[in-house]
Amino acid sequence: MYKILAREDFSDVTFLLEVHYPMLAKAAKPGQFVIVMVHADGERIPLTIADFSVERGTITLVVQAVGKTTREMQQTCKVGTALYAVVGPMGMPSHVGERKKVACVGGGLGVAPVYPQARAFKQRGAYVIGIIGFRNKDLIFWEDKFASVCDELIICTDDGSAGIKGLVTDGIAKAIEVHPDIEEVIAIGPPVMMKFCADATRPHDIKTMVSLNPIMVDGTGMCGGCRVSVGGEMKFCCVDGPDFDGHQVDFDELMSRLARFKGEEREALERWTRNENCRLMGEEPHPSG
Amino acid sequence: MPAARQWYELMPVKRTDKTPMPQRDATDRAQDFDEVNEGYCFAHAMFEAERCLRCQDPVCMEGCPVRIPISEFVHAIAAGDLPRAASILRTANPLPAICGRVCPQESQCELKCHMAKRFGPVAVGHLERFVADWERSQPLGESPPPPWQSARIAVVGSGPAGLVCAGQLARQGYPVTVYEALHAPGGVLRYGIPEFRLPNAILDWEIDALKRLGVEFINNVIIGKTIALDDLFDRHGFSAVFIGTGAGLPKFLGIPGENLNGVYSANEFLTRINLMQAFQFPEADTPLKVGKRVAVIGSGNTAMDAVRSARRMGAEQALVVYRRSEAEMTARVEEYHHAIEEGVKFHWLTNPVEVIGDDDGWVTGLKSLRMELGEPDESGRARPVPIEGSEFVFPVDNVVLSIGTTPNPLLAKTTPGLATHSWGGLVVDEQKGETSRRRVYAGGDAVTGAATVILAAGAGKSAAEAIHQDLSAGL
Ligand SMILES: Cc1cc2nc3c(=O)[nH]c(=O)nc-3n(C[C@H](O)[C@H](O)[C@H](O)COP(=O)(O)OP(=O)(O)OC[C@H]3O[C@@H](n4cnc5c(N)ncnc54)[C@H](O)[C@@H]3O)c2cc1C
Ligand SMILES: Cc1cc2nc3c(=O)[nH]c(=O)nc-3n(C[C@H](O)[C@H](O)[C@H](O)COP(=O)(O)OP(=O)(O)OC[C@H]3O[C@@H](n4cnc5c(N)ncnc54)[C@H](O)[C@@H]3O)c2cc1C
Ligand code: SF4
Ligand code: FES
Numbered sequence: 001m002y003k004i005l006a007r008e009d010f011s012d013v014t015f016l017l018e019v020h021y022p023m024l025a026k027a028a029k030p031g032q033f034v035i036v037m038v039h040a041d042g043e044r045i046p047l048t049i050a051d052f053s054v055e056r057g058t059i060t061l062v063v064q065a066v067g068k069t070t071r072e073m074q075q076t077c078k079v080g081t082a083l084y085a086v087v088g089p090m091g092m093p094s095h096v097g098e099r100k101k102v103a104c105v106g107g108g109l110g111v112a113p114v115y116p117q118a119r120a121f122k123q124r125g126a127y128v129i130g131i132i133g134f135r136n137k138d139l140i141f142w143e144d145k146f147a148s149v150c151d152e153l154i155i156c157t158d159d160g161s162a163g164i165k166g167l168v169t170d171g172i173a174k175a176i177e178v179h180p181d182i183e184e185v186i187a188i189g190p191p192v193m194m195k196f197c198a199d200a201t202r203p204h205d206i207k208t209m210v211s212l213n214p215i216m217v218d219g220t221g222m223c224g225g226c227r228v229s230v231g232g233e234m235k236f237c238c239v240d241g242p243d244f245d246g247h248q249v250d251f252d253e254l255m256s257r258l259a260r261f262k263g264e265e266r267e268a269l270e271r272w273t274r275n276e277n278c279r280l281m282g283e284e285p286h287p288s289g
Numbered sequence: 290m291p292a293a294r295q296w297y298e299l300m301p302v303k304r305t306d307k308t309p310m311p312q313r314d315a316t317d318r319a320q321d322f323d324e325v326n327e328g329y330c331f332a333h334a335m336f337e338a339e340r341c342l343r344c345q346d347p348v349c350m351e352g353c354p355v356r357i358p359i360s361e362f363v364h365a366i367a368a369g370d371l372p373r374a375a376s377i378l379r380t381a382n383p384l385p386a387i388c389g390r391v392c393p394q395e396s397q398c399e400l401k402c403h404m405a406k407r408f409g410p411v412a413v414g415h416l417e418r419f420v421a422d423w424e425r426s427q428p429l430g431e432s433p434p435p436p437w438q439s440a441r442i443a444v445v446g447s448g449p450a451g452l453v454c455a456g457q458l459a460r461q462g463y464p465v466t467v468y469e470a471l472h473a474p475g476g477v478l479r480y481g482i483p484e485f486r487l488p489n490a491i492l493d494w495e496i497d498a499l500k501r502l503g504v505e506f507i508n509n510v511i512i513g514k515t516i517a518l519d520d521l522f523d524r525h526g527f528s529a530v531f532i533g534t535g536a537g538l539p540k541f542l543g544i545p546g547e548n549l550n551g552v553y554s555a556n557e558f559l560t561r562i563n564l565m566q567a568f569q570f571p572e573a574d575t576p577l578k579v580g581k582r583v584a585v586i587g588s589g590n591t592a593m594d595a596v597r598s599a600r601r602m603g604a605e606q607a608l609v610v611y612r613r614s615e616a617e618m619t620a621r622v623e624e625y626h627h628a629i630e631e632g633v634k635f636h637w638l639t640n641p642v643e644v645i646g647d648d649d650g651w652v653t654g655l656k657s658l659r660m661e662l663g664e665p666d667e668s669g670r671a672r673p674v675p676i677e678g679s680e681f682v683f684p685v686d687n688v689v690l691s692i693g694t695t696p697n698p699l700l701a702k703t704t705p706g707l708a709t710h711s712w713g714g715l716v717v718d719e720q721k722g723e724t725s726r727r728r729v730y731a732g733g734d735a736v737t738g739a740a741t742v743i744l745a746a747g748a749g750k751s752a753a754e755a756i757h758q759d760l761s762a763g764l
Contacts, residue, residue: 223557256650264576
């Protein structure tokens with residue numbers, strides 16, 4: 001169960017895992033996510049289903065190594081190994097409506113998750129503008145995948161080493177300038193990025209869907225840890241989302257809540273790195289951890 | 290460490306008193322998550338069992354939701370026949386080690402007990418636990434035969450309702466598969482009730498016993514998401530389905546500040562600790578941040594578990610804030626007494642109105658109003674009414690909301706034709722526990738709303754009988 005069939009490293013922080021789980025592959029829809037545990041003492045972390053194949057019986061996850069769990073995955077999730085637990089598909093599928101023209105925006109860890117949505121819109125006959133952002137040229141991945149489902153693809157890099165120099169919001173501004181008739185924007189990425197995307201489209205009154213990433217535990221509506229404020233109402237992101245109307249989301253609250261365990265996360269990562277270094281040096285892990 | 294006490298020091302002075310449960314010293318135990326109650330030894334159990342009058346009208350049994358023949362099993366203990374006591378118990382209640390620990394005996398069997406009118410009641414709960422713990426210490430018997438029926442049954446959810454239903458059907462020879470959404474089975478027994486009341490080892494033993502009976506457990510599957518309920522019949526070939534999905538959806542108060550950092554639902558707080566073992570952080574990966582001062586809102590078992598866990602996670606001040614009075618508290622009395630012993634402070638007739646935070650979004654206080662009791666409300670309990678101008682602030686770092694839960698709508702929302710009440714509970718036929726869908730049965734908190742372990746277990750048991758009858762009759 002949950003065996004890793006393929007792995008691809010896009011950069012020193014981003015990697016792809018193709019996980020065997022036929023039942024889940026059959027049930028998955030764009031916009032949904034899974035919760036993964038690496039081992040029995042591990043944390044339950046949510047990851048978007050970036051792609052799925054019913055024929056191969058697999059789901060694809062694209063992970064950014066940002067902290068203890070994701071760094072550990074980067075180390076230990078090799079082809080042939082298996083994850084301890086994978087559960088899903090969770091959340092509501094993205095609503096892929098009848099649209100003539102849409103922009104799909106992905107930045108950071110949002111690049112992979114926005115792909116299935118772009119593909120779904122394309123399949124429904126929409127004109128799809130892809131806007132994806134990276135720090136620099138070396139970090140770019142899935143350009144060809146996006147190119148195959150987008151009618152136009154705008155790549156943004158912070159340093160201008162590829163595509164246009166600037167943030168995805170610059171890409172959005174450019175797209176809106178050329179295509180004032182964009183009906184919907186889908187933006188996925190870090191909360192700040194989504195916040196600025198929503199700000200960028202608000203004056204143009206373009207509906208903007210964002211995919212929120214609060215801290216989760218169970219992912220079934222049981223803990224309420226993932227609660228977010230949307231239009232002044234409390235929503236549980238894992239069951240009511242993760243997609244919400246970006247113009248209604250309280251991003252500042254989301255960002256504040258994401259920092260709930262900052263100290264503990266740092267402690268966990270430092271401890272893990274220390275032990276990892278000892279292991280690499282062939283020493284016993286430090287007793288105090 | 291206080292000196293270990295001898296068993297006879299714990300014997301009641303008068304024969305009329307209930308034999309006290311040996312328990313760990315309060316200051317010691319508030320440091321860790323090990324079990325508080327140590328259990329009777331043989332002498333305690335014999336002594337206590339002798340107190341039973343073996344009444345002509347054993348009213349204790351009427352107080353028991355699953356009608357355990359209490360006087361019979363207690364008599365078997367008194368006669369020193371523990372195997373018989375164990376078998377009487379287990380026939381009536383498949384989860385005696387768990388129920389002996391968590392049932393609210395004071396409002397069930399022990400409330401009715403004839404001894405209770407003049408003396409202390411017979412300690413039915415402590416005796417139940419004693420027998421079940423003895424049973425667990427015995428070598429396992431021969432392996433039961435593999436399932437012999439052809440009809441396969443799916444159980445959704447592995448709380449007490451699901452576990453009991455699965456066990457009863459397996460004993461009738463059915464191949465049973467239990468699907469659980471989380472990565473470990475047990476429902477509230479795993480993620481909610483802390484180990485200082487119900488050690489995981491006991492739950493694991495019960496689950497292993499079911500596995501020996503041939504029950505298959507599949508974790509990490511959400512019925513309604515991973516597999517549609519209809520697919521259990523159509524694709525997976527099950528002949529009947531039992532739904533025991535519980536009432537896991539936490540309620541919030543709707544007061545300002547509930548989304549501040551440091552506010553948890555009791556479910557999140559306890560799940561991080563019990564299911565994810567946050568008390569072992571950083572050995573276990575999941576963190577839980579608990580400050581020096583924690584306020585828990587509510588007065589049920591969940592509130593007691595949360596506030597006592599907060600103490601164990603390092604809170605120096607742990608308080609319970611409840612808008613009604615002590616008389617309306619719904620927790621088991623034993624837990625209430627244990628909480629007081631462990632230094633928890635109770636603020637009755639105190640209604641929280643706002644969580645206050647600092648500029649960075651962290652909790653700094655809980656603004657509350659003092660209440661007084663007024664006219665009775667719809668439930669017949671005196672309605673608490675605010676005292677004018679009594680507003681004040683508890684300075685706290687964390688607020689844990691323990692104000693109830695409702696059934697999770699996930700399965701009903703994704704299953705056509707599965708009827709629910711307006712409050713979310715599944716509609717079932719009272720006799721059989723069958724839902725609005727043919728061959729789909731339900732029981733436990735998913736049907737009743739948040740209730741008790743024994744009611745869930747009882748519902749699982751009667752649904753298993755109904756399923757067996759319907760399948761045998763070819764209905
Ligand atoms: C619906 C959803 C989909 C997501 N999809 C992806 C994805 O496809 N690829 C990807 O790389 N990341 C995704 N994430 C984010 C990912 O879950 C976090 O990066 C991961 O949990 C970090 O864990 P860590 O131990 O490595 O880092 P930590 O050091 O523990 O945390 C780093 C940051 O991640 C966030 N985080 C921590 N724990 C959790 C948790 N249990 N749940 C959610 N966020 C947490 C916090 O903001 C934290 O500051 C998604 C999150 C959500 C909610
Ligand atoms: C903290 C706490 C303390 C308590 N203390 C006591 C006590 O001392 N005494 C007492 O008698 N009662 C107590 N209770 C109440 C008691 O635990 C519950 O009434 C009882 O557990 C209900 O059992 P159940 O089988 O109906 O559901 P649950 O125990 O809630 O189990 C339901 C299970 O179903 C799973 N599930 C849900 N949906 C799906 C799905 N779609 N697919 C697959 N799986 C699913 C859930 O993950 C869960 O594991 C307490 C409750 C809590 C929360
Ligand atoms: S009512 Fe009390 S004394 Fe009488 S049989 Fe029951 S437990 Fe024994
Ligand atoms: S993650 Fe627990 S309710 Fe959403």
